[in-house]
Amino acid sequence: MSRPTVNDIAREAGVSLATVDRVLNARPGVREKTIHAVNDAIARLGYIRDMAAANLARSRSYRMAVLLPDGDSQFVQTLADAMQEAAQQAATNRTEMQLVRYPPEDTHALAALLAGLADEGIAGVAVMAPETPVLRDAVRGLRQRAIPVVALVSDLPNAGCDHFIGVDSRAAGRTAGLLMGRFTGNGPRRIAVVAESMLLRDAIERRRGFDEVLLADFPEAEALPTLETHGAPEALAAGLRELLSAGQIGGVYLLGSGHRALTAALGEMGLLGKVVVIGHELTRHSRAALTAGQLHAVIAQNPGHLARSTLRVLRAKADRAPIDEGQEQLRIEIVLHENLPPEPVEPARTSH
Amino acid sequence: MSRPTVNDIAREAGVSLATVDRVLNARPGVREKTIHAVNDAIARLGYIRDMAAANLARSRSYRMAVLLPDGDSQFVQTLADAMQEAAQQAATNRTEMQLVRYPPEDTHALAALLAGLADEGIAGVAVMAPETPVLRDAVRGLRQRAIPVVALVSDLPNAGCDHFIGVDSRAAGRTAGLLMGRFTGNGPRRIAVVAESMLLRDAIERRRGFDEVLLADFPEAEALPTLETHGAPEALAAGLRELLSAGQIGGVYLLGSGHRALTAALGEMGLLGKVVVIGHELTRHSRAALTAGQLHAVIAQNPGHLARSTLRVLRAKADRAPIDEGQEQLRIEIVLHENLPPEPVEPARTSH
DNA sequence: TTGTATGCGTTATCAA
């Protein structure tokens, strides 16, 4: 015996194919009693829906839009690549993706982009951006038109998104704090904290988590005020020098990007390998630093997972189908020299 | 425009549907010239085959078998649960799974089971077992009958499997070693290594990796000979006591299962939280110990990922389709108190 | 060597 089909259900329930379909897809216009009869038959026969056939018959394809900030962040670039790869895979399931890079800092341009998407018959939108009132409104606008929106990497807690795909930044910061506390040993020590900017919610949350753990579990450690570099390597070097003049440093926590600049600055000061360095996200540079023993731990999220999860969740939302929480749960990964995953094969470069 | 179909190819090439199908599936009975014309059309239109529709038309379904050792290992039980859950998902894609638990230690029973599967029209087999000559032969037998076989959790390097789904045990051991070295600080210290048995390849490999890193990067640390408990909690307590009498212990590395017994023994000796404990796999017990601060790091592989990956790879092998290496690559996860993922919802218990 | 017609399991558009 092969698996029961909708035809079997129809026969068993004494109704037509169309009615079974209506019940299956929770479409209106069926009497309560009929619904019950169909559901009974489904349960009796142990029917399992064939997704492949369903998708085929729908011959509907889903156009998803993914919005990522432009700029030269290695992490975002890696994510963009992963998105393209996931999209290629998803094309098999009638899901296509349109990747859009928007000028960072320009919230209004982003909002305009989002508003524009609403008219293009888009089935879902994923957006990675800091939360602003303008963005919140744009998201609400989309959702009012029944277009699902998911937040990517950075949560938008007050925008009313359908889902958040990423990790809890505060917990990520706590993890960094725990590692820093354990890696720097037992004596008293000062920990430098470096960031390009503290305007981003992620950086703030990470710092908060980091401090929490250090304060509670490693009272002998002292996390210094954040050194903001604003992307200027000289600022970083100068700042570090100043911190050093006030006493020895046991570790450096890099809140965001800037691995290259940090490695350079530490190298100049002859500190490479002498202080514990912990950072976020696995990029070409952090990977190299990890391999070279200049970086001791990376807190990361898997971009491939992030990308596939995004497309799957958007698809589920578009279908109003439930989400497999277990599968979509992103992990806060800890990457050390010894568990560094092999370099992924270089995909075709994203044109933006 | 939507994607080109076989019909479009047929029209473009000026042949019929059936001919296109013949070319597509490399079936005989087509003139060289016609083949060329069809392939030309395919290239011109950028045709991508819809595998889902193809399988639907074939009305093909896949019966996979997954063989797991029986017994009360928490990890295996968790994996079994994850398998059941993944199977439920996969049923939607015409893939069904038959989970078989075999008596551990009994290689011949396992081999007989495998041989039996060959006759049942199974589309693929996944097996978690230590490598033995008998098992190797059984695997070869299956593969001779064109049934793909994948090794699960523990590799079978000489059995000629189609794929290995799991992590490199030696690298996992190295990771444990690195963490142990860093967590136990700078001074000289002795590290106890505990295992239920050193007969399993995994345990040996982990120990090897652990020693490598400790020797190379932490010369002040001394990894003591493995304390084999053979599942007897008393043996563990006695052994630990003996090690203690010879001097202070800085850390304990638990090579395999036995979290509960270890926690109990350490508790009795008043060592809980005073020595660094590192173990493998996230189970109910290790999770609790991690939360309580009695266990400091767990090296784990994600059972959900393992399960889904297994079914996906088996399916791909059955279709002779390529595998998305990036997606199937299992990570050596490091779990600390701060990045412990939320407890998954309890699935229905596996009956075995 | 090639073409026609039908079916796979589901959805969707009609009409009743």
Next chain:
DNA sequence: TTGATAACGCATACAA
């Protein structure tokens, strides 16, 4: 509120 019936993209038995 229900039911025929025609797609969806591909495979295949059978006819030419």
